[in-house]
Amino acid sequence: MGYDAIIIGSGLSGLAAGIRLAMFNKKVCIVEKHTVLGGLNSYYVRKNRTFDVGLHAMTNFTPKGVRNSPLGKLLKQLRFSHDDFRLCQQHISEIRFPEHVLRFTNDFEFFRQDVADQFPQEIDGFNKLVEKILSFDELNLKNQEVLESRPILERFIRNPILIDMLNCPLMYYGNAREGDMDFYQFVIMFKSIFVEGFAKPVGGMNYILHLLEERFKQLGGELRMGSGVTSINAEKGTVESINLENGEKLVCEKVISSIGYVETLKCCSPKLYETEDCETGQVSFMESLFVVDREPRDLGYDKSIVFFSTQPKFDYKVPDEMISITSGVLCCSNNFNYPQPLKEGLIRLTNMANFAQWNSLPRSDYIAAKKKWRNKALESVFTFFPDFRDNMVFLDSFTPKTIKKYTGHLNGAVYGSPRKIKNGKTPVKNLFICGTDQGFLGIIGATLSGISMANLHVLRK
Ligand SMILES: Cc1cc2nc3c(=O)[nH]c(=O)nc-3n(C[C@H](O)[C@H](O)[C@H](O)COP(=O)(O)OP(=O)(O)OC[C@H]3O[C@@H](n4cnc5c(N)ncnc54)[C@H](O)[C@@H]3O)c2cc1C
Structure with missing residues (x-):
């Protein structure tokens, strides 16, 4: 017997859609290409340290008891309590331009x-x-x-x-x-x-993702990791089944895909639909993580997140060079109000980056380029942030190429296509999208997208 619904991708939107469907006794399976949950907001381990891929902060923080906010709705729909998410609020953040600084809190x-x-x-x-x-x-x-x-x-x-x-x-x-x-x-x-406003969960995305996974499985949902979808079989405009990399075919009534609109259409077979008209996202980032031997506060910086531009005019565009060092985001993970201090100091730096340039580098030059551009980015930051180079105990960087490799998003486009499909519909009758290309972004946004697409296209029909 087939599934009521198959969800492609175990990022936040896919997990949330899965929980909603399993909650209403639908026979649902999430298929994920990778062996780790989370997609754009996953985690990885290096030298016994667990790092979040994407978590600077969760946006949309509202306190316990606020029910009609996005966070309140999300918790209610997935039946979690506010305490379950273990959120710790930011201390203070700032927007730093050459002649002005604007500070904000929650x-x-x-x-x-x-x-x-x-x-x-x-x-x-x-x-x-x-x-x-x-x-x-x-x-x-x-x-x-x-x-x-x-x-x-x-x-x-x-x-x-x-x-x-x-x-x-x-x-x-x-x-x-x-x-x-x-x-x-x-x-x-x-x-x-x-x-x-901003908050961070104790235990990071590893904690949140496993909370969602556990709820999904408790409700009877099936999760298949390491199961990339190779084809969405959509004869005569209706999906009947999908094929997995291992050759298996899974039959289903409906499919909700979180892998991106163009990425989803490209998976459809036969190739009924032109993807040339679709707009592919270009915006991507280089992310560097620095473990330091003390709290950022002890280096002289107490802000949680700093959005900066070293020029009065802020240009949000894919740089001509490998990365742009004229603006960026600096996140001091320790400067959130955790009940217990984090074990180590952690500073993250984000710069806009050019996928095509990173993608064209041979492997030997790639490592050297990461080092060169990370150093350039740091020099620009040290015009306003205390120089922590002597305090670094570990560092790591990833680029748009890494993002493409681990999430499948074309061009490593973190926010997907500029053209969003708010109603989640595709030209295939029973194939829908959720997450990044539906239009709600970020951790809370993607989760809400999964919930609302599952409600709209499966539960309400
Ligand atoms: C560097 C970085 C920093 C970020 N910082 C923040 C932040 O501080 N705060 C915040 O709120 N948000 C942040 N985000 C954004 C946030 O992570 C995303 O908006 C959100 O996670 C998107 O979730 P999603 O479910 O829409 O998509 P995805 O996470 O992309 O999920 C799609 C899933 O589909 C899988 N997949 C792809 N192709 C296939 C296939 N063929 N078969 C099966 N599975 C497939 C992928 O492996 C992936 O797991 C950041 C993102 C990045 C990359």
């Missing part, structure tokens, strides 16, 4: 005050913009209209530096598009970062 009024102090002429416009953002229905799945955010922001704010400062964290944490950002996405990210 209390939005603190940020509003900092904007008023730094940009007194802009505060009225900023407040009106906030009103518009708070009343905007960014989660309407039927609304496919896309508005660019910059022209809208310019109606409220005259100083381009403030616009760029607001954009910097929102784009780094969730913009699939170079240059400007879709306004609904700007609203999602503004609420999730400035209005709600």
Whole structure:
């Protein structure tokens, strides 16, 4: 007998979709190409240390008892308590540009005050913009209209530096598009970062992913690791089965795929659908992790996350060089309010990177290039951050090429295609997408995407 639903991918969206379906007694199987859960937000082990691949922070933090926030809804839908996620809030974060610094915490009024102090002429416009953002229905799945955010922001704010400062964290944490950002996405990210805020789970993604896995299996879900899908068999516009790398064929009523829209269509057989029209994502990052012999605070830095630009104009675009060192994100993992201090100091650095350049390097040059560009990136950071080179005890970097290898996302595009399919539909009647290309990004966003696509396309039908 076949499955009610097969979910492709065990990232956050796939796991969440699986839990929802198993909860309602659907016969559901998650098939994952890799041997480790988590996709873009997985973890890996080096020299007995476990590192998160993608976790700087979870966005969308709201306190216990807030039920109608994204986090509150997620917990309710997956039947977890707030305590189950073991979230520790940020201390304070900042957006650092050459002539201005804006600080924010999980209390939005603190940020509003900092904007008023730094940009007194802009505060009225900023407040009106906030009103518009708070009343905007960014989660309407039927609304496919896309508005660019910059022209809208310019109606409220005259100083381009403030616009760029607001954009910097929102784009780094969730913009699939170079240059400007879709306004609904700007609203999602503004609420999730400035209005709600940052937290980190004790135990990192390893803990969260296994919590989800355990719930899925307890509910009777089946998880097949190391089972890459080679073909989605969609004769006459309807999926009947999928093929796995080991040659097995799994029969199913419906498929929800979290691997990306273009990536999913490319898997369809026969090749009924053109993928040329689809927009492939380009935005990717180089990520460096530094273990240091003391807390970042003891090096002289108490911020949780720093979004920086070394130039007054912030350019969110794929760099012509291997990486861009004129802007980035620096995350001090220790500067979250953990009940027990972390065992070691950990600093993470993110820079925008060019997939094509990294991908074209021969193996021998690749290692040397990582070292060279990591050093360049650090030099740029040390213009405002204490130099910790003498305190490093371990370091590691990965590039867009690594991201492509371990997640399958074309171009290592962390936020997938710029064109999102909000209703999750594909040209195949019973094939749907969730996660990155559906439009909700990040840890909380992807999880909610899995929940909402499972509800909409399987449970409500
Ligand atoms: C460096 C980095 C830093 C990040 N930082 C943060 C952060 O601080 N906060 C935050 O909220 N978010 C962050 N993110 C983003 C967040 O990780 C993602 O938005 C989210 O994890 C996406 O989940 P997903 O389920 O949509 O997709 P994915 O995680 O990509 O899941 C897709 C899964 O499908 C599998 N797969 C692919 N092809 C196949 C196939 N043919 N057959 C079977 N399985 C297949 C993949 O292996 C993968 O496990 C970061 C991401 C990266 C890469």
